[in-house]
Amino acid sequence: xxxxxxxxxxxxxxxxxxxxxxxxxxxxxxxxxxxxxxxxxxxxxxxxxxxxxxxxxxxxxxxxxxxxxxxxxxxxxxxxxxxxxxxxxxxxxxxxxxxxxxxxxxxxxxxxxxxxxxxxxxxxxxxxxxxxxxxxxxxxxxxxxxxxxxxxxxxxxxxxxxxxxxxxxxxxxxxxxxxxxxxxxxxxxxxxxxxxxxxxxxxxxxxxxxxxxxxxxxxxxxxxxxxxxxxxxxxxxxxxxxxxxxxxxxxxxxxxxxxxxxxxxxxxxxxxxxxxxxxxxxxxxxxxxxxxxxxxxxxxxxxxxxxxxxxxxxxxxxxxxxxxxxxxxxxxxxxxxxxxxxxxxxxxxxxxxxxxxxxxxxxxxxxxxxxxxxxxxxxxxxxxxxxxxxxxxxxxxxxxxxxxxxxxxxxxxxxxxxxxxxxxxxxxxxxxxxxxxxxxxxxxxxxxxxxxxxxxxxxxxxxxxxxxxxxxxxxxxxxxxxxxxxxxxxxxxxxxxxxxxxxxxxxxxxxxxxxxxxxxxxxxxxxxxxxxxxxxxxxxxxxxxxxxxxxxxxxxxxxxxxxxxxxxxxxxxxxxxxxxxxxxxxxxxxxxxxxxxxxxxxxxxxxxxxxxxxxxxxxxxxxxxxxxxxxxxxxxxxxxxxxxxxxxxxxxxxxxxxxxxxxxxxxxxxxxxxxxxxxxxxxxxxxxxxxxxxxxxxxxxxxxxxxxxxxxxxxxxxxxxxxxxxxxxxxxxxxxxxxxxxxxxxxxxxxxxxxxxxxxxxxxxxxxxxxxxxxxxxxxxxxxxxxxxxxxxxxxxxxxxxxxxxxxxxxxxxxxxxxxxxxxxxxxxxxxxxxxxxxxxxxxxxxxxxxxxxxxxxxxxxxxxxxxxx
DNA sequence: TTTCTTACTTAGAAATGAGGAT
DNA sequence: ATCCTCATTTCTAAGTAAGAAA
Numbered sequence: 001x002x003x004x005x006x007x008x009x010x011x012x013x014x015x016x017x018x019x020x021x022x023x024x025x026x027x028x029x030x031x032x033x034x035x036x037x038x039x040x041x042x043x044x045x046x047x048x049x050x051x052x053x054x055x056x057x058x059x060x061x062x063x064x065x066x067x068x069x070x071x072x073x074x075x076x077x078x079x080x081x082x083x084x085x086x087x088x089x090x091x092x093x094x095x096x097x098x099x100x101x102x103x104x105x106x107x108x109x110x111x112x113x114x115x116x117x118x119x120x121x122x123x124x125x126x127x128x129x130x131x132x133x134x135x136x137x138x139x140x141x142x143x144x145x146x147x148x149x150x151x152x153x154x155x156x157x158x159x160x161x162x163x164x165x166x167x168x169x170x171x172x173x174x175x176x177x178x179x180x181x182x183x184x185x186x187x188x189x190x191x192x193x194x195x196x197x198x199x200x201x202x203x204x205x206x207x208x209x210x211x212x213x214x215x216x217x218x219x220x221x222x223x224x225x226x227x228x229x230x231x232x233x234x235x236x237x238x239x240x241x242x243x244x245x246x247x248x249x250x251x252x253x254x255x256x257x258x259x260x261x262x263x264x265x266x267x268x269x270x271x272x273x274x275x276x277x278x279x280x281x282x283x284x285x286x287x288x289x290x291x292x293x294x295x296x297x298x299x300x301x302x303x304x305x306x307x308x309x310x311x312x313x314x315x316x317x318x319x320x321x322x323x324x325x326x327x328x329x330x331x332x333x334x335x336x337x338x339x340x341x342x343x344x345x346x347x348x349x350x351x352x353x354x355x356x357x358x359x360x361x362x363x364x365x366x367x368x369x370x371x372x373x374x375x376x377x378x379x380x381x382x383x384x385x386x387x388x389x390x391x392x393x394x395x396x397x398x399x400x401x402x403x404x405x406x407x408x409x410x411x412x413x414x415x416x417x418x419x420x421x422x423x424x425x426x427x428x429x430x431x432x433x434x435x436x437x438x439x440x441x442x443x444x445x446x447x448x449x450x451x452x453x454x455x456x457x458x459x460x461x462x463x464x465x466x467x468x469x470x471x472x473x474x475x476x477x478x479x480x481x482x483x484x485x486x487x488x489x490x491x492x493x494x495x496x497x498x499x500x501x502x503x504x505x506x507x508x509x510x511x512x513x514x515x516x517x518x519x520x521x522x523x524x525x526x527x528x529x530x531x532x533x534x535x536x537x538x539x540x541x542x543x544x545x546x547x548x549x550x551x552x553x554x555x556x557x558x559x560x561x562x563x564x565x566x567x568x569x570x571x572x573x574x575x576x577x578x579x580x581x582x583x584x585x586x587x588x589x590x591x592x593x594x595x596x597x598x599x600x601x602x603x604x605x606x607x608x609x610x611x612x613x614x615x616x617x618x619x620x621x622x623x624x625x626x627x628x629x630x631x632x633x634x635x636x637x638x639x640x641x642x643x644x645x646x647x648x649x650x651x652x653x654x655x656x657x658x659x660x661x662x663x664x665x666x667x668x669x670x671x672x673x674x675x676x677x678x679x680x681x682x683x684x685x686x687x688x689x690x691x692x693x694x695x696x697x698x699x700x701x702x703x704x705x706x707x708x709x710x711x712x713x714x715x716x717x718x719x720x721x722x723x724x725x726x727x728x729x730x731x732x733x734x735x736x737x738x739x740x741x742x743x744x745x746x747x748x749x750x751x752x753x754x755x756x757x758x759x760x761x762x763x764x765x766x767x768x769x770x771x772x773x774x775x776x777x778x779x780x781x782x783x784x785x786x787x788x789x790x791x792x793x794x795x796x797x798x799x800x801x802x803x804x805x806x807x808x809x810x811x812x813x814x815x816x817x818x819x820x821x822x823x824x825x826x827x828x829x830x831x832x833x834x835x836x837x838x839x840x841x842x843x844x845x846x847x848x849x850x851x852x853x854x855x856x857x858x859x860x861x862x863x864x865x866x867x868x869x870x
Numbered sequence: 871t872t873t874c875t876t877a878c879t880t881a882g883a884a885a886t887g888a889g890g891a892t
Numbered sequence: 893a894t895c896c897t898c899a900t901t902t903c904t905a906a907g908t909a910a911g912a913a914a
Contacts, residue, residue: 434904442882442905489877497905503876504904518878567880570908571873581907605907606881642872647909660879660908706882715897821882823900828880851900 292487293514297464299419299428301471301480302493302506304455305435308333313386316379317372325364331357331451334438336383343440343448350375352449353438360451419492419508427509428492433460439499443577443607453498457481461494490514500575511856520860523831525656526664527870532654533665537562539653544619553641554649556623557582561662564614565701567605568643568659579603582659583643588633596621608705667698667829672870674698675838687844689809691835696817698825706821716814723807728753730800733793740790747789753781826854833864840866 308330314321315332324332335344335353343349354375361369372378397405416431436454439447457478464470466485473479481495493506508514529536540562543555560566561582569581580589580602589602598621599613616624627637643659650657674694681687709715729752736748756779788796832850836858839846850858 430903432903437904440883440905445905491877494876500905502905505877507878515878522879568908572907576906579906606905608882643909658909704881709898711897824881853901 293490294421294487295465296422296468297419297487297492298468299464299471299492300415301431301462301474302460303413303416303432304457304475305433308436311386313382315372316382318374318377321382322368322371324368325361327364328357328360328368330436331360332380333383333387334436334451336380337387338438338440339380339384343438346448348444348446349438349449352447353451354378356449356451421508421513424513426512426514429507429509429512431492431506433495434504441577443579443603445577446575447499450499455495455498459495463489463492463494510853511859516857516860519857522664523668523833526661526668526831529654529657529661529665530669530870532657533562536653541617541619544623550640550645552623553627553638554646556620556627557638557641557646558650558659559617559620560585561659562666563616564600564612565663565666565703566610567663568646570643577603577607579605579607581605583636583638583641583646585637586633587628587631587635587637590624590628590637592621592625592628598624604703608703610703663702664829664831667702667825668831668834668870670701671695671698671830672834675834681842684844684848687842688848689813691838691844691849692813692817692822695822695826695830696820698830699820699822702825702829704821704824705819708819712814712818716811719807719811719814723804723811725753726800726804726807730797730804733797733800736788737790737793737797740793745790747787748793749785750788750793752784752786754784755779755781827857831870832858832861833868834870836861836864837866837868840864 308326310326310329312323312329314323315329316322323329335357338344358369358372361372413431417428419426419428433455434452437452439445439450439452441448457473457475458481460480461482461484462471462480463484463486470480470483491505491507495504496502497504510516510519536558540555540558543551544559546552546555561568567581569584571584572579580586581604585600585602589600591599591601593599593613596618597613597615599611601609601611604610624637631637631639647658650659650661671694674697675691679686679690681690732750732752736750740746740748832854835849836846838844839849846862847855855862
């Protein structure tokens with residue numbers, strides 16, 4: 001039983017992934033991209049379930065992935081993208097998938113192999129595992145276990161790992177506090193309101209770790225069994241034999257992993273890490289309920305963009321040149337600068353722009369205002385040319401001078417880049433006030449094209465320590481709108497956006513204490529969810545059948561949030577693009593395909609399309625279908641449910657739990673589990689390809705898309721040509737080898753076709769050079785014949801094979817990632833300790849995975865041991 | 871209640887710059 | 893060593909979610 005419970009949990013996690021994947025893949029297509037994908041999908045889609053099964057039988061891994069969960073659609077999608085994927089990746093996903101997938105499928109699949117692999121690693125912790133299992137178990141395990149059972153094998157393996165990670169062993173050592181941290185986390189919870197705080201306090205007295213949440217839960221019926229968790233914790237604290245290894249804690253020596261890597265970071269790391277083995281690192285400090293986030297705060301205010309300098313380049317109206325009033329010229333220039341974008345093709349954009357433009361004319365230049373009546377007669381080309389010329393001018397600046405300018409600018413701006421919080425110097429994130437511009441909303445934003453006005457000091461509220469000097473207002477003759485001393489907030493300055501009336505803030509940078517503490521707390525909260533997830537799932541499954549419609553709506557919605565990683569979906573106003581999240585889904589966004597497939601198609605945040613067809617659990621399917629019945633296509637599916645009631649309910653399940661925690665949880669858990677799959681990566685490069693593949697799975701889960709890079713097709717074409725030429729060379733080498741073998745010769749003539757080298761001369765201008773390069777690249781290849789010895793031919797063959805493999809892998813990766821954005825999940829959803837642990841375990845230098853800024857942002861996570869388990 | 875406001879996180883595109891291929 | 897690519901950084905829009913106000 002216990003084991004199975006564990007498995008259940010794990011599996012569920014896996015499922016999510018799959019679901020997510022499905023979702024992602026499809027979505028990747030938003031707009032045009034989407035269509036492309038669709039095409040692929042369609043092909044794949046042709047594949048039937050049966051096909052898949054068969055595949056499973058043969059190629060266990062790849063197909064397995066598809067199978068599981070969700071879906072059909074997924075399969076389709078995947079096929080498209082995943083075909084190319086390396087087996088390793090496939091394997092991982094498969095396992096995952098299976099777990100996720102419904103029991104039947106899972107069982108069928110041959111998970112065993114995976115399991116085996118993992119188990120060895122896990123070894124030690126069985127005991128821990130058991131504990132955890134028991135914990136989960138105490139909840140009503142049975143039912144869930146059954147459903148999920150399919151995944152069990154896989155899960156098992158996973159679970160074992162979990163135990164290991166338990167956080168801890170390694171953590172314990174160094175930071176004895178590690179454990180505490182966790183505990184603390186809840187307290188920290190940034191969002192945690194006063195109420196939370198109170199709760200926390202109550203809990204504190206309790207033991208260490210755990211579960212402060214439980215007390216709260218009490219009200220709910222089932223919770224009794226809290227204790228178990230405690231048990232788990234105990235286990236953790238132990239010793240940590242393991243710990244030793246990697247954790248080299250202190251930064252210095254540290255990363256055994258990153259031997260070759262940069263040393264600079266170590267220094268930074270040390271700095272950031274602060275205290276030695278300390279009890280408490282700065283990033284562990286509570287954000288507890290303290291309303292006071294700081295005592296002293298000093299900074300230099302904000303930097304305003306330069307004023308507009310009129311250039312008297314005319315607007316051409318109806319064929320005639322009109323030199324505009326400077327204010328109008330500035331606005332017209334904004335439009336001219338957008339001429340190459342798709343915005344100018346949108347009526348709303350043009351209408352909004354022209355309306356604001358005329359208003360500016362009316363205020364400043366009555367004559368022109370009367371004259372300029374028709375937008376279609378406006379010609380901004382002279383202005384566009386002016387902007388282009390200016391850009392070219394800037395580009396032409398010699399490197400040395402450019403560098404100098406840069407440095408001078410940096411010097412000028414320097415004082416704005418830092419702030420001091422309670423004696424610690426911190427970087428400021430965005431000290432530049434946004435310059436006036438045309439508002440560029442995403443998707444079909446009703447306000448796109450309107451003029452975002454210039455912000456003046458009077459529009460700014462400065463927040464600063466009561467004893468700290470008020471920054472000088474940088475624009476003579478002006479003064480700050482307001483100066484306040486609000487210790488409950490972390491912003492340095494504030495203004496109101498002139499388009500949306502929304503608030504804009506100046507914050508500290510991502511590596512500041514304010515930001516990192518809450519970031520760490522976010523991940524700890526997500527980890528905490530892992531301990532409650534089983535119960536939560538059980539609860540919402542029960543809710544699908546509830547008599548109470550509100551309960552049904554909430555339960556079905558939560559299922560979608562959990563399995564598909566949907567956002568909660570707050571209500572939106574009239575003046576915003578029509579996008580939705582879970583709670584705001586409308587009937588028109590879903591299509592039901594009996595018996596249990598739901599197609600989703602809607603625009604989410606940033607008007608990114610979410611398009612996915614998902615095989616959902618029976619209860620959820622029936623529940624959803626029922627909710628859609630008798631409603632118009634424009635009606636909300638979850639009409640009785642609000643995001644705040646949903647969150648209120650979640651809070652009753654776990655302290656601090658909100659809908660967005662599920663995204664973090666699923667994303668991180670998915671990466672953690674996927675990275676545990678063993679692949680055959682040999683060198684660091686292959687490891688990184690593997691890592692990126694798993695990162696991609698998460699990005700797909702979260703539907704993180706990017707637009708198709710402009711030159712993608714062109715670049716793929718080039719790679720393809722290169723690839724073909726390399727193959728051609730390989731064939732020639734093989735032919736020569738054969739010839740030598742047949743003739744028992746030790747050398748042979750080989751023919752190679754090479755591109756002529758460009759003849760660049762030192763007196764050529766840039767233009768001439770590029771023309772020459774182009775000529776050379778397009779010139780017919782020249783035939784070169786050379787005599788090669790047998791040895792070198794064989795050597796060359798081996799090398800060419802390797803090169804071809806690498807090319808294939810690169811092309812595949814490029815194609816796979818063409819519309820997937822990895823950065824968003826890495827930055828916001830993936831617990832960095834997962835990556836740190838993986839790097840240490842696989843001896844991959846951390847800086848290969850984290851850019852410098854990410855490294856700094858995640859400094860708090862760098863001492864995680866390789867045993868860390870999310 | 872419900873709506874509005876505030877504070878903070880998450881998001882993709884554009885701008886920039888560092889490194890890789892040749 | 894040069895040029896171009898591509899990754900990183902910057903920018904600011906668009907979310908979430910809590911608390912205040914209506």
